[in-house]
Amino acid sequence: MTTTEPATVRPPLPVKMVIAGGFGVGKTTAVGSISEIEPLTTEAAITEVAAGVDDLTHTPLKTTTTVAMDFGCLTIDPTLKLYLFGTPGQERFGFMWDDIVEGAVGGLVIVDTRRLDDCYAAVDYFEHRGIPFAVAANAFDGKVEHTLEEIRWALDVTEGVPVVVFDARERGSVRDALLVVLELALARTEAPR
Incomplete structure (x- = not known):
């Protein structure tokens, strides 16, 4: 008579990733x-004072802004789970970035091509x-203002930095962009030193 041991199911490996970029x-x-849980957000109303500081030209309907971070998660497969941390976009909240980014394997820098300088x-x-x-x-609005090569040139990023187009509203599009970062991070860990 043979007995079989039940397979040990391990929880997925937690991986931290940061989503950054300018205001709005x-x-x-x-x-x-993309988050499979209700995301944690720290949105606050844009006050008249903040509206005078934050450029609402391209986001006139924006009424709130992130004042600390956003948090969500996504299980990639049974072995890997991404924990997503979104940074606030305004310079005045930059002091939080070191804490938010601590331990992250990589980042996705989102840009609005109508105002590339906001993501420098x-x-x-x-x-x-x-x-x-x-x-x-x-x-x-379904379009970008510049080609990927123009974006690369304007941001002065090397060929080793992937530049992609995505739609932040579409789950599959966000997933694909995050997978680009994950592949980049994995390639770096596997590279000979």
């Missing part, structure tokens, strides 16, 4: 589109800390 580029939307701080942050990242041009 779609970070909260991306986390909300996020690109610089990941470059200076040696954290693998990809740039995702959010297709507002």
